[in-house]
């Protein structure tokens with residue numbers, strides 16, 4: 149039995165891909181499945197070395213520069229063929245923007261089911277099960293995958309990567325026809341959050357809401373991000389007010405994050421916001437209203453004006469640093 | 474230009490569905506249904522193409538009475554006609570089933586452009602549109618926050634990904650799913666809402682001879698609960714901050 153993991157190249161291997169891979173590798177060991185991975189970027193050797201000890205037998209790659217790494221149109225024919233030739237029983241991808249759309253397109257080509265956004269992949273006596281949040285995480289469904297091949301996208305619920313041993317995957321090089329026949333073309337790849345941690349991959353997220361009071365007062369929050377190595381997030385109220393770009397929105401109609409630590413500043417805790425951070429490991433709330441709903445959904449809370457609390461917190465954290473060193 | 478917009482009805486985002494006594498199904502009958510928030514962007518974009526370029530716009534939904542409501546919402550925003558692919562009550566389809574159910578209708582309509590929401594907010598799936606595009610052999614781009622019609626044969630779209638975006642050139646026929654930021658959906662004006670009731674709505678049956686059954690079994694549905702400590706510091710701020718910083722240090 150063979151399983152395949154899709155690795156997403158955004159420059160280098162994304163943390164989301166690595167987590168999806170590590171989760172799948174753990175289950176593959178229990179199921180006795182042989183694990184393969186497909187890397188659509190360049191420098192497959194470098195990626196192979198990052199996969200050391202993860203239990204991957206083969207890393208599939210195409211040593212050609214002409215194949216655009218982010219174009220599903222360019223890669224789907226090869227991917228579909230690989231699944232058929234290798235008789236892959238399970239395909240796992242990261243539940244990122246690109247991961248989800250590639251997997252949906254692949255599922256259509258294979259006429260297979262796809263369970264998106266799962267948070268767990270388990271196996272018992274040859275049966276595969278996934279857990280998938282429904283209704284913005286208010287409910288959790290357990291699905292038994294009966295048909296093969298099955299497709300699953302996994303969302304990071306923890307960033308723990310377990311390695312065992314030193315074994316490196318073997319690289320299998322494939323050839324693909326020239327990309328001149330592609331109908332769609334990616335004209336440009338633009339990075340917007342250069343220098344600041346990416347929301348979906350971040351272990352710590354600091355978010356601001358309507359309590360930020362305007363577009364000009366985010367300096368302290370950004371500094372807190374820097375001190376903690378955190379990504380910046382926002383509530384929809386802050387986004388809709390035009391204070392911050394919608395790429396930062398956390399929630400039902402924004403990003404879903406599962407960091408180790410989520411700090412909500414000036415956010416009331418609306419159900420649609422909770423939908424985006426419900427699975428954070430620890431939640432801290434800073435709000436001046438002691439009756440704010442967010443205090444029902446946090447581990448630690450401080451009642452107070454965020455413009456007082458955040459600078460003090462930055463001072464405290466900076467003061468702790470020498471001790472930690 | 475002929476534009477199809479795919480619309481779907483979802484329970485209001487603030488509502489919490491109940492779990493049936495069997496522990497495997499979700500009860501949604503009691504809930505208020507609305508047009509999926511991402512579909513509002515798709516409908517708005519389609520209606521703008523009608524207003525600015527004279528495009529013919531048709532809304533399509535697969536489902537029961539709620540799907541009919543989603544179509545009426547699209548009408549109230551300015552779409553002129555719709556097709557309901559009728560799903561018998563009590564049947565639930567996976568993303569695969571829904572895309573196969575929509576396929577014959579879409580083939581028949583033969584649009585130049587299909588617009589859809591990025592994902593339905595009940596399952597966050599993001600797969601029906603991509604599947605439909607592949608089955609129709611349309612090029613496609615998901616989570617688009619800007620769409621420009623270059624000429625009668627091409628589109629330029631801005632597709633959002635984590636940490637940035639892609640600019641993609643797509644020849645028609647194509648499918649695009651809409652992300653927040655592409656537009657600000659209009660609030661339907663009363664005259665449009667009244668007119669919506671009389672706009673033509675055709676019904677189609679599910680295709681025969683296609684296996685639409687799910688390839689998985691739902692074994693259980695549970696309420697997701699995260700126990701939080703709820704340790705709140707409400708006294709002197711500086712003391713609270715010191716204690717919080719200490720707790721964060723211990724847990725790091």
Ligand SMILES: Cc1cc2nc3c(=O)[nH]c(=O)nc-3n(C[C@H](O)[C@H](O)[C@H](O)COP(=O)(O)OP(=O)(O)OC[C@H]3O[C@@H](n4cnc5c(N)ncnc54)[C@H](O)[C@@H]3O)c2cc1C
Nearest residue numbers: 357358359383384385399400401402414415416421436454
């Ligand atoms: C279909 C739909 C989808 C939605 N999707 C999302 C989504 O994805 N993400 C999202 O966030 N919301 C979403 N919403 C909106 C959601 O319902 C709330 O309106 C929104 O989350 C409120 O944002 P907020 O908490 O920043 O603002 P408010 O609810 O106005 O809360 C502001 C909070 O800041 C506190 N405050 C004010 N000043 C200070 C200060 N100086 N110091 C400390 N605290 C202060 C106040 O006490 C208050 O609790 C959605 C709504 C709908 C209908």
Ligand SMILES: Nc1ncnc2c1ncn2[C@@H]1O[C@H](COP(=O)(O)O)[C@@H](O)[C@H]1O
Nearest residue numbers: 479534535589590592593598599600601
């Ligand atoms: N039953 C349906 N009928 C029509 N369109 C649908 C249906 N389900 C999903 N869609 C479209 O596909 C988009 C993404 O849905 P999903 O793949 O279910 O997350 C929605 O925003 C709709 O535009």
